[in-house]
Each structure stands twice: as C-alpha cells, then as structure tokens.
Amino acid sequence: MTVRLPDALPATPSTTTGRAASPLPRRVLTALAAVSILGAAGCAGAEAEPPAPDSQAETSTEASAGADAPASGATTEAGAGGAGAAGQSYEDGTYTETGSYQSPAGPEEVGVTITLEADVVTAVEVEPMPDNPTTTMYQERFAGGISDAIVGRKLDDLAVDKVAGSSLTSGGFNEATDKIKSDARL
Amino acid sequence: MTDSFGFQAIGTRWRVDTGAALPPGQRATLLRLAEEYDALYSRFRADSGVTALAMAGGFLPLPRHGAALGRLLRTLHDVTGGGVSPLVGERLAALGYDAGYSFVPTAAPAPSRAWEGLLDWTDDGVTLDAPALLDVGAAGKGQLVDLMLEYLVSQGHEDVIVDASGDMRRAGTGTITVALEHPYDPTSAIGTVRLGSGALCASAANRRVWGDGLHHVLDARTGRCVDTVVATWVLASDTMTADGLCTALFVADPADLAAVFDFDYVLVYSDGRARSSAALQGALFP
Structure with missing residues (x-):
C-alpha cells in the first residue's frame, strides 16, 4: 500500500x-x-x-x-x-x-x-x-511475543513434584504479617 | 527419594531430598552452612556482618564464595544500569521492610546510593567507605542453595534436590516436573517446567506486600517498587545466578540479560500477560 x-x-x-x-x-x-x-x-x-x-x-x-x-x-x-x-x-x-x-x-x-x-x-x-x-x-x-493472559489450573489437578512460587518464600515476613494481623485483631 | 530433611533457615522453609541416606553429620553441616551464611549477610540480625557494616562501614572479610556473589551482583548492577544493587537495602528498610519488620515507611522512595565511591567488593571481602545497609537478597538465598547442593554432591550424593521454598537446584538423572505458582492464586499454577540437573528460581512481588502498594522488589535507580512485573521464573545452571536473574527481570529487559547470561525465563506482567524465552513457550497452560 x-x-x-x-x-x-x-x-x-x-x-x-x-x-x-x-x-x-x-x-x-x-x-x-x-x-x-x-x-x-x-x-x-x-x-x-x-x-x-x-x-x-x-x-x-x-x-x-x-x-x-x-x-x-x-x-x-x-x-x-x-x-x-x-x-x-x-x-x-x-x-x-x-x-x-x-x-x-x-x-x-x-x-x-x-x-x-x-x-x-x-x-x-x-x-x-x-x-x-x-x-x-x-x-x-x-x-508481539507476549502471550495472552495466563491461565491457571488447580495444583490439586496437576501431577507435579514441586511448586516454584513465592507463597512460602519468606517465613520471617509471613510470621511478621501474621503477628500484625493478630495484634490488630479486636 | 530415599531421605528427606526439612528445616527453617534464613527466614524460610527448606527441604532437602536425597536418593541415598542423609546421615546426621551431613544434616548438621547443612544447618551450619545456613547459619554461617546468615551470620554474614542477614540484615535482620543485630550480630551479622552486614549489620556491622551498616553501623560503622569498613571491611567485612568474606569466605571464598563471597567473591562469586560479589561478581554476580556487580554484573547484574551493570547490565541493569543500576536497577539491581546491594545498596537497595537501606531503601527497603526505609520503606518499612526493616530488621524489626515494622512495615512503616520512614522515608519517601529515593534512588539507592551509587556503588562507585561507596562500595568495593573484592575477592576477599566487602569494603564500605561509609556505613550502608547492604541487601544481598537478590541472589544470596540462591547461593546458599548452591553451597548446600555442592556440599552434598561432594559427599557422594548423585541424586539431590535442595529446595528453599521454590528456589531450588537439582543434581541427578532424569527430570522432575515443577509447577509455576499462579502469582494471584497460590492454589493454582500457570504452567509447568521440567528440571533436570540445574536450578529453578521464582520471585513474585505480590506476596511480600505491605502498606500502599509497597513490596520487596525495588528498582534501585528510583527506590520505587516495581509494579509492571509481578512474577518471574528462571532456569539456569546454578541457583545464585537464577535467583539474581529473577530479581533482574523485574527491572531489565530479558534481551539485555540474555546478552550476558545463559538462562530461560517466564515472567508475568501485572495485567496477567506472560512473556517467556523460546524454550519455555510451551511451559504455560494454553
């Protein structure tokens, strides 16, 4: 054109x-x-x-x-x-x-x-x-080169040996935020 | 796997699986490696080497593995134009991710201080010309995974996985399947990868979150939390490199990193779209 x-x-x-x-x-x-x-x-x-x-x-x-x-x-x-x-x-x-x-x-x-x-x-x-x-x-x-939105599948439905993510990555952080939550509870 | 050893170290949960029995002496050594590493680098302990540097500056002697960490951090710093820097520590603390886990920002975001003229990381240690709070979190946990795995291999283990809650390295034949945790739903995965002998690390910005959009991944150039990338995964030959690249992908273009490092990756943007290296394009669920 x-x-x-x-x-x-x-x-x-x-x-x-x-x-x-x-x-x-x-x-x-x-x-x-x-x-x-x-x-x-x-x-x-x-x-x-x-x-x-x-x-x-x-x-x-x-x-x-x-x-x-x-x-x-x-x-x-x-x-x-x-x-x-x-x-x-x-x-x-x-x-x-x-x-x-x-x-x-x-x-x-x-x-x-x-x-x-x-x-x-x-x-x-x-x-x-x-x-x-x-x-x-x-x-x-x-x-281009970017995929469409990610698609989640339940871990319970997958046969995997390990999970790589961050939900467990910082015990100290999680403990602290849990403590804040409990301190803040009425 | 024949044997399994779980423990807490450097603020996270660890699990070591071995194909052969893991005797008590080897377990004790793993815990000692973690304790020694923590005593050097933890900015959450009052008695650590890094805390001493934050109080007074000066010289902190490092064991042999300190040289490799310093070289990696310097390379990441340079290739990201300063986006990754151990000097981000005091900015994290100022935003509330401090030794007391206050989660109360005490200062507005600001760029980290410049490496030049302040920090000198040589093969035998770190010298700070002035007090500064260092954070080696970009790659430190990964290096501890490497130290543990390399120790176990040196003791004759041929089938080993060291997993620090998602940052892991494996030695052995065959592969395992690892799910990539959904950044917005820990009960789901967005894909799976096969891990043979090598390392897989994960980082996500939306878990360690506090306050008004504050989280633990900062761009050292601005001191602000990165909000365009929410999760990264990297496959590399060692965990220290994979861990560091997971952080770098939050602040640098993958192509720039690929010019220096050999790795594969998946990253997810905050709007839920993903990007990956060619080898991992089939890893995500369609």
Missing part, C-alpha cells in the same frame, strides 16, 4: 538521519498520524475505486492543521499527481527522525523512518525507544 504524502512535510528535508533539534520530528509524527488516517481510508475503498484525490487532500489538510509548518504554497494541489519529477515536492529517499511525546509514564522518544518515492510514502518504520518499563511493556505487546 502506498499513501500520498501529507502536505505538511517540509519541501526539502533538512537531514537524512540523526536526532536533529529541528522542528522536523513533530511534523514527521504529524505525517505519521495522517498516514494512518489515510491508510484506513484507502483500505476501505481500495477494492471498489481509487480514492478520490479531493478527500485525501482534505484529510491531509486537516491532519496538518495543528502543525506549525509554514505550509503556504505547499498545500492543496501540490502533490495530486505525484509521479512527475518536475512537480515533485520532496526528494526521494529515506528519512529518519526522533520524536518525543508525553506518555502517562513521562516523556518518551520514538524513532520514525519514512521512505519517500515521488512524494509518496512507501514505507514507514517506527522504532520505540522507551526508558520506562510500562511503555516498554506496551510497545513490546504491539510488536
């Missing part, structure tokens, strides 16, 4: 790699949001008819409305054709930037790599770079 590039990206990407302090990351993230919106719309209509350029342009405009891109002169019709090198707004290539966002656990970073061909985003890769274990957990879950 290819998606037309939203118009908010800068006409000349300033870097090809790195964690530049330019405003690009935020725009890349905005573009990513637009890509997902367009992607969903495109898939829905993919079998029946080619997506209408107008509706794509509208979505792009909406998606970029919140960005601080200058956007003048690069809007509306700019990328409608996209294939012609002469009218191409963006240099082909692969662009990587780092964006940051505020998660419930604090600020997090995410790396985004976008491949552009003739003003069309042909590939998007997102590399999470979390510091926070909660975020790591959720991001891993997106990436």
